[in-house]
Amino acid sequence: MTFYIHTYGCQMNVRDSDAVAEALVAAGHELTADENGADLVIVNTCSVRAKAEEKALGKLGLLCASKRERPRRIIGVMGCMAQRMGEKVFEKVPTLDFSVGCRAARLIPAVVADIAAGGEGQRWLTTDISDHDVPHGHLNTDLSAFVTVLLGCNRRCSYCIVPDARGPEYSRPAKEIVDEVACLAARGVREVTLLGQSVLNYGRQRDPVFDEPPPEGAAFTEPFPRLLEAVSKVPGIKRIRFTSGHPSGCTEELARAFRDIPQVCPHLHLPVQSGSDRILKSMRRGYTAEQYLAAVERLRAFVPDIAITTDIIVGYPGETEEDFEATRALMRAARFDNSFIFKFSPRPGTPAAQMDDDVSVAEKERRNQVLLADQDDIGIANNALWIGREVEVLAEGPSHRNSARWAGRCGQNKIVIFDPPPGIERGDLVKIEIGRANPQTLFGEVRGALMGSRLLPVGGTMVGLPKM
Ligand code: 5AD
Ligand code: SF4
Secondary structure, X not given: OEEEEEEOOXXXXXXXHHHHHHHHHHOOOEEOOOOOOOXXXXXXXXXXXXXHHHHHHHHHHHHHHHHHOOOOOEEEEEEHHHHHHOOHHHHHOOOOOEEXXXXXXXXXXXXXXHHHHHOOOOOEEEOOOOOOOOOOOOOOOOOEEEEEEEEOOOOOOOOOOHHXXXXXXXXXXXXXXXXXXXXXXXXXXXXXXXXXXXXXXXXXXXXOOOOOOOOOOOOOOOHHHHHHHHHHOOOOOOXXXXXXXXXXXXXXXXXXXXXXXXXXXXXXXXXXXXXXHHHHHHHOOOOOHHHHHHHHHHHHHHOOOOEEEXXXXXXXXXXXXXXXXXHHHHHHHHOOOXXXXXXXXXXXXXXXXXXXXXXXXXXXXXXXXXXXXXXXXXXXXXXXXXXOOEEEEEEEEEOOOOOOOEEEEXXXXXXXXXXXXOOOOOOOEEEEEEEEEOOOEEEEEEEEEOOOOOOEEEOOEEEOOOOO
């Protein structure tokens, strides 16, 4: 069969879709870019806000309508909405063929085979959340890849559906992760992003993730910094990123890992959600605004240039103008490099859904716009500080806007545009001096290749070390 996977939601979903794609290809199916022509279409869904579910249900409705002309077409749903809705998804979309929850994705090839053999009327529902068998295949192995290190979430923030959708935390054994990264490196991947809903919680539950305790005098003893160190030893991996963070994981060891492990990029996505202590308490975030800022300062004390990005919810139940102003003040104090702003959406079964959703839609929208404008001002000021300084960029290839120039990201995860020197190749790590900046993008000139990069002639001289 030809197949197409439509992905909504976060990086975890992008990762899961790629693993399913790999498993389907291994089972003899063929990935196509033509959704309309595909024999099998899977929608990987998100439940985080009501809108995300509405979109996915709309998409599934349209796809299933196409079965009237093509009854043998197979349409399935996976991901958070599939997990959360269980059988109800079949009430909403009666001609859907299968629904597979968050921890059963590896069963999809078998489910598809069964439906194809059984013909019309065959239907599958699997929502077992106890499975720990992470699908670890990768189809897309370009320069950068996602690697899941921690499944699920134990935090139970008052507004969040994720613990229901993705189940309890499970940390994969470190060896399994390192082996997966080594396979990726051998296939040309140069940058890995380690994924977990609250990734700094990695290895904090009872089961040990390392075979051995840290040796006497080890630089890192906490599980996540140890994992970073282990991944950094995989030859060929030039960069390590991870997401998302929580202030409780911003320990001095993590700060040292940022500073002392060269492959670890100076960027952390650290969702704050609100700057009001009253709202943070109701959200059950487990920190005050002051503690959040202290976590940011702890990281900056070791890595002054670290970029911090965040998520903020506006219009949480009971959020007053004063609470909102506290969020604005925190944004200024934290000097975020980027912020993703979300309007509160009550999610079934969460404590916040029991509360009065008392901020009007118009007011949520206003607060959203105010924060976006604030972030733009902060972003302009932050990016202007880079003018005249050097950043390290992983060269990704010609820029979409102007193919004569190249694009890449610096460690801080900002897009950098530059003129490609002769001989440059995708995956080279280059030094760029920034000449110009706008809120989203930096522009500069190549000044040389970095240690561990390929030999790269710049201005007639050979700089850098041989390819790893
Ligand atoms: N309403 C609005 N935004 C939410 N998020 C999570 N749950 C909700 C909700 N019920 C936001 C948080 C989280 C991001 C992924 O989505 O900011 O960090
Ligand atoms: Fe959406 Fe959260 Fe599920 Fe990611 S984990 S797909 S953001 S609900």
